[in-house]
Amino acid sequence: MTYTPVAPAVRVAGLTKRFGRFTAIDDVSFDVESNKIYGLLGRNGAGKTTIMQLLTGQQFASGGQVNVFGENPVENASVLQRICFIKESQKYPDNFKVKHVLKSAPWFFANWDAQLADRLVEDFRVPVNRELKKISRGQLSAVGVIVGLASRAPLTFFDEPYLGLDAVARQIFYDRLLEDYAEHPRTIILSTHLIDEVSNLLEHVLLVDEGRILLDEDAERLRGSACTIVGRNADVDAFVAGREVLHREGIGGLASVTVNGLTEEERRNAASVGLELGPVSLQQLIVRKTVRSGHSEDWNARS
Ligand SMILES: Nc1ncnc2c1ncn2[C@@H]1O[C@H](COP(=O)(O)OP(=O)(O)OP(=O)(O)O)[C@@H](O)[C@H]1O
Numbered sequence: 054m055t056y057t058p059v060a061p062a063v064r065v066a067g068l069t070k071r072f073g074r075f076t077a078i079d080d081v082s083f084d085v086e087s088n089k090i091y092g093l094l095g096r097n098g099a100g101k102t103t104i105m106q107l108l109t110g111q112q113f114a115s116g117g118q119v120n121v122f123g124e125n126p127v128e129n130a131s132v133l134q135r136i137c138f139i140k141e142s143q144k145y146p147d148n149f150k151v152k153h154v155l156k157s158a159p160w161f162f163a164n165w166d167a168q169l170a171d172r173l174v175e176d177f178r179v180p181v182n183r184e185l186k187k188i189s190r191g192q193l194s195a196v197g198v199i200v201g202l203a204s205r206a207p208l209t210f211f212d213e214p215y216l217g218l219d220a221v222a223r224q225i226f227y228d229r230l231l232e233d234y235a236e237h238p239r240t241i242i243l244s245t246h247l248i249d250e251v252s253n254l255l256e257h258v259l260l261v262d263e264g265r266i267l268l269d270e271d272a273e274r275l276r277g278s279a280c281t282i283v284g285r286n287a288d289v290d291a292f293v294a295g296r297e298v299l300h301r302e303g304i305g306g307l308a309s310v311t312v313n314g315l316t317e318e319e320r321r322n323a324a325s326v327g328l329e330l331g332p333v334s335l336q337q338l339i340v341r342k343t344v345r346s347g348h349s350e351d352w353n354a355r356s
Contacts, residue, residue, distance in 0.1 A: 060123060062087045062208050062240040063108055067117035070103055070264075077103045079264040080117065088238040090230075090254055092245065092272070094339055095261035101244040102140070104261065105210050108242075109138045121208065137162060137206035139197040141216050145185045151196055152181040164205035169233065173199040176225050190217030198226050202233055211243045223247070227254055248336035252276070258335075262343055272335070278314045279338050283307065284328035292323055299341040311341055 063085035070078035078100050085091055093101050106112040107119055110126035110133060119126060126132045145154065155174070159165040174181055177195035180188060185196070194215050201209050215223050231254060234241065245251055258275055260268035268275070279299060282289055289308040300311040311333055315323070323330055333341075 064120040069116035071115040092255040099261040100264045135207045137204040138210040139201040140212040162204035170203035252335040279333040281331040
C-alpha cells in the first residue's frame with residue numbers, strides 16, 4: 054500500500070506583516086496539517102490575531118506567501134467559504150437577534166448543522182429571541198462558539214472565543230468541540246491564554262512571540278518533553294550541568310530546575326541521587342519558553 058500524504062490545510066512561507074514601520078509578523082513559515090486541533094499561543098500583542106487575519110484573507114501580507122487549501126485566501130470565495138473565523142469582536146447587523154444569526158448561518162456555511170446548533174443553544178442557555186446588543190458578554194461569546202462548532206467548516210478559527218464565558222460554559226465548549234471533532238474531523242486553530250484548560254485538547258502547538266514562531270511542535274511531545282528536578286542545590290546543579298535549563302528557582306538550600314526531556318536512564322539516575330522529578334504543565338512550559346526568549350514578566354499577569 055502506498056502512503057499518500059494529506060496536503061496541509063495551511064502553508065505559510067516567509068510571511069511578513071507590517072503596520073507602518075512596525076513589523077507585527079516577521080518572516081514566519083509554518084504548515085497547519087489537515088484535521089488537527091492547533092493551539093496558536095502567545096502573549097498579548099504576539100501576533101496571533103494578525104496571523105489569523107492573514108490566513109482568512111482579512112489582511113494583506115506585506116511579504117511572503119499564504120496558502121489555504123492550496124490557494125491564496127484573499128478575495129478567494131472557494132477558499133473563504135470553507136473557513137469559519139470566530140473572533141471576540143464579531144459585528145452583527147443592528148437589531149439582529151440570536152435566532153437571526155442561527156437562521157442566516159446556513160447561507161455562509163455549507164456544512165451547517167442546525168440540530169447541533171439547537172443543542173448548543175440549550176447547553177449554553179442562550180436566549181434566542183433577544184437582540185444581540187442586549188445579551189450578556191458571556192452569552193455573546195456563546196453565540197460565537199455555537200456558530201464555530203455548528204458551522205463544521207473544514208478550517209475553523211477560534212480567536213480567544215470565550216471572553217466572559219464562565220467555567221461551566223468553557224467546559225461545555227471543550228467537551229462539545231472534542232465530541233464533534235471526533236465525529237467530523239476538521240482543522241481547528243484555537244488561540245487562547247487559558248493554556249492549561251485546553252492542554253488536552255490540542256494536538257499541535259504554535260507559539261508566537263513578537264511576530265515570530267518560537268515553537269512549532271506536536272503537543273504530545275511537548276507535554277512529555279520537560280520536567281522539573283527538585284533537590285539540594287549542589288545535587289541539582291551537578292545533575293543538570295551541561296543541559297539547557299529552562300527555569301531555575303530556589304529556596305534555602307533547595308533548587309527546582311526545569312529542563313527539557315530526560316531519558317529513562319537519566320530519570321533513574323536522578324532518583325538514585327535523591328532528586329525528585331515532577332511534571333511540567335503545558336502552560337508552565339510555554340511560559341518558560343517565552344520568558345527564555347527574552348521576556349521576564351509573568352504571562353498570567355498580562356493575560
Ligand atoms: N491595524 C494595526 N495597526 C498597527 N498595529 C497593529 C494593528 N493590528 C495589530 N497591530 C499590532 O500588531 C501586534 C500584534 O497584534 P495582534 O492583535 O495580532 O496580537 P495578539 O497576539 O492577537 O494579542 P492578544 O493576545 O492581546 O489578542 C501588536 O503589537 C498590535 O499592537
